Amino acid sequence: MVVGSLQAEVDPSVAGAFPAPGNLSFENYVAIDERIDLFTGLMNSGIFTGGALIGTVVFGVLAGYALAILKWRGRGFVFAMALLVQVVPFQLLMIPLYVMIARDFGLADSYLGMILPFLINSTAVIIFRQFFLQLPKDLFDSARIDGASEVRVLWSIALPLVRPAIATAVILTFIGPWNEFLWPFLVTKEAELQPLAVSLANFISNIAASTANPYGAMMAGAVVLSIPAIVLFLVFQRSFVSTDLGSGVKG
Structure with a gap:
């Protein structure tokens, strides 16, 4: 893809993988x-994806903690519903979501309208719930005996131990909104608000043929769209390690 984006003249042969410097x-x-x-497309993608990531981490941690640590009636049913949501394709919900957000909420042509359906991610809720279940209960009981509130237990005890889960949720959640083009295209037709994936889809459909090298231009756009995902993975890949979750418990 990188080589194709740099070729002045398209060479689809095997030799094209090692192009001459003049090409x-x-x-x-x-x-x-x-x-x-x-640049505008990348900025819009960053706003759209950043909002989705913030919502995913905040609500995912809160919901996962409540499902794993707190005891309340209906906890098993709520977790079953979170699992059930996994089998419902997002594309099946796009039309009713569009009607609700654009017509009922009046959020068409806005960043919030694009971000709202992605604020809560059931996959992240399940990831955090499963990770919280691995934490030793003695850590939480000790903090409560010392007078810590539930919010303090979550902030000071649980969160520092679930950094690998946060990294996993961020990576998994990032890919979806970053590559999403159907939903933002529905919500806004304003070019200055559209994420890069939408702009690239429009370019491939309507504009690519007008360039001197349509293939190379499409590859160039794909490279720009891929770089943030690759950088994010390289930044967080060190967090994909097993932590000694029981090290804070004596014996």
Whole structure:
């Protein structure tokens, strides 16, 4: 993909994987940036995905903690509903969600309208719930005996131990909104609000043929869209380690 984005003239043969220096150019990046504004698309993608990530982590941690640690009537039923949501494709919900957000809430052509359906992620809730279940109960009981409130227990005891789960939830949640183009396209037709995935989809459908090298321009856009996901994985990959969850318990 990177090689294809740098080729001045398309060479789909095996030899094209090792192009001659004279066939390397950044013209494809210039061509696509002139038509869809890569920086604006990246900024919109960052706002859209960042809002979804914040909601996922905050609500996922709270719901996962409540399902794993707190005892209350209906806890098993709520967890079963979270599992059931996993089998419902998001595409099946897009039309009723659009009617609710655009017509009932009046949030069409806004960042909030794009972010709202992604604020809570059932996958993240399940991840946090399963991780909280592994934590030694003695840690929580000791904190409560010392007078810590439930919020303090969550903030000071549980959260520092679930950093691998947070990293996992961030990675899994990031990929969905970052690559999503159908939902933002429904919510807003304003080019200055559309994430990069939407702009690339429009470019491939309507504009690519007008460029001197359509294949190279599409590859250039795909490279720009992929870089943040790769960087995020490299930043968080050190957190995918097993932690000694029982080290805080004597014996």
